[in-house]
Amino acid sequence: MHNIFVKAIELIASHDPELISIVQITLKMCFSSSLAALLLGVPFGAFLALSRFPGRRAIIVLNRTLMSMPPVVCGLICYILFSGVGSLRALELLYTVTGMVIAQVILITPIVAANTETFLSGIVPDLRETTKGLGLGFSKTLGLTILESKYQIVSTYLVGFARSIAEVGAVSMVGGAIVYKTNVMTTAIMNYTSRGNFSKAMAIGIILMTMSLIVNIIVHLLSERVVDDR
Amino acid sequence: MKINNLKKTYDKKVILDIDELEFEEGKIYAIVGANGSGKSTLIRVMAGTVVTDDRRKVDFCGKTHAYMPQRNHAFKMSTEKNVLLGSKKDDAAKERAASLMKELKIDGLAKAGAHKLSGGETAKMALCRTVLSDAQILLLDEPTAAMDIESTLAAEEIIRRVNRESGATIIMITHSLSQARRLSDMLVFMKDGKVVESGETEKVLSTPEKTETKEFLEFFGSDK
Structure with missing residues (x-):
């Protein structure tokens, strides 16, 4: 174990081209999917929190159900859609980073939407009563709502990013873990482990854990700030 | 300003049912009644934050109005910025804001984050904010409920002055009959979503006409 760990550190220090490629592809995928999920999930969550319409509660329950969708189920659906028998085969998304991003967006957006909906539902009633009482218009109210939620939005983005970087089921099915093309950190760990290359798997594990640690420290600090601001 | 046929139902229960209620311009009105009598629903319907069953809005005859809710939102910005939220941001408004905050002894918190206020x-910040909006009708839902007695008296003085100087009509909910007596010209007593009795404050409090008003005054007569 000690040897594996030392070799892993040496590999990281040696700037191994394959390792660098894996980290680059992972970051490209994670930034894209978490950003897309944020852009879709925040307005959707805000819409659920701010509006009242028949079926709203059913949509909230459905969204929460989608939050717990197993990644392999999402991977399976995307695989069928993108493969030769699927309706989206013409887009040639199978075994591409774009296809992996789409699968992750499906997984992460419900989490972002639910976080946004829960947070806004807590502040919006008093906020809206106050702004309406002062005669402030929709755009001013919207601006103030975004201002009130800024830390929460960044925190939600990072939660999405953390989910994205740790995900393996959907990306391995849709991406196929092709070296220098779609192999990300989680799929690479699986592949190296199955091949017995434990030091390389450990090197990626260390990088992955370090990145997760950084993201979680930021989320923690932001969460404290949100609590402190209340 | 006249209110006609205002009805609000929640879960098949009628919580507001007002046939007719008139507010004279430039007067201070105190709306009193037990919890659940429909006072807050009435003022929220007037403010437009709650819609009536027929989705009708109260006609203020072209006059501007501002509303201070029971639960005021303090935005994550300085107390001063919160106070100026519904008003102009010019020097005169800033001077008035500073003066109001001083009266209510929150001037020392002007630069502090309002979301950290007690x-x-x-409530003091929200009262300053509502007063600064320069509306012709002020709707205040228990504006001094969270304030100590010294601040309550200072807030009452501000309300009285706004009414006197700008001629604004003040419609406020209070649970304190002493406050209603000190501050208001007119009193509206509500029960079960209906207006039971309304008239000059002194008259209603000293010689109530309706049995429900008498019972309420007997029970809450010598209040806080």
Whole structure:
């Protein structure tokens, strides 16, 4: 174990081209999917929190159900859609980073939407009563709502990013873990482990854990700030 | 300003049912009644934050109005910025804001984050904010409920002055009959979503006509 760990550190220090490629592809995928999920999930969550319409509660329950969708189920659906028998085969998304991003967006957006909906539902009633009482218009109210939620939005983005970087089921099915093309950190760990290359798997594990640690420290600090601001 | 046929139902229960209620311009009105009598629903319907069953809005005859809710939101910005939220941001408004905050002894918190204020301080900030909006009708839902007695008297003085100087009509909910007596010209007593009795404050409090009003005054007569 000690040897594996030392070799892993040496590999990281040696700037191994394959390792660098894996980290680059992972970051490209994670930034894209978490950003897309944020852009879709925040307005959707805000819409659920701010509006009242028949079926709203059913949509909230459905969204929460989608939050717990197993990644392999999402991977399976995307695989069928993108493969030769699927309706989206013409887009040639199978075994591409774009296809992996789409699968992750499906997984992460419900989490972002639910976080946004829960947070806004807590502040919006008093906020809206106050702004309406002062005669402030929709755009001013919207601006103030975004201002009130800024830390929460960044925190939600990072939660999405953390989910994205740790995900393996959907990306391995849709991406196929092709070296220098779609192999990300989680799929690479699986592949190296199955091949017995434990030091390389450990090197990626260390990088992955370090990145997760950084993201979680930021989320923690932001969460404290949100609590402190209340 | 006249209110006609205002009805609000929640879960098949009628919580507001007002046939007719008239507010004279430039007067201070106190709306009193037990919890659940429909006072807050009435003022929220007037403010437009709650819609009636027929989705009708109260006609203020072209006059501007501002509303201070029971639960005031303190935005994550300085107390001063919160106070100026519904008003102009010119020097005159800033001077008035500073003067109001000084009267209510929150001037020392002007640059502090308003979301960190206590309940009483938030109420003071919200009262300054509502007064500064320069609306011709002020709707205040228990504006001094969270304030200590000294601040309550200072807030009452501000309300009285706004009414006197700008001629604004003040419609406020209070649970304190002493406050209603000190501050208001007119009193509206509500029960079960209906207006039971309304008229000059002194008259209603000293010689109530309706049995429900008498019972309420007997029970809450010598209040806080």
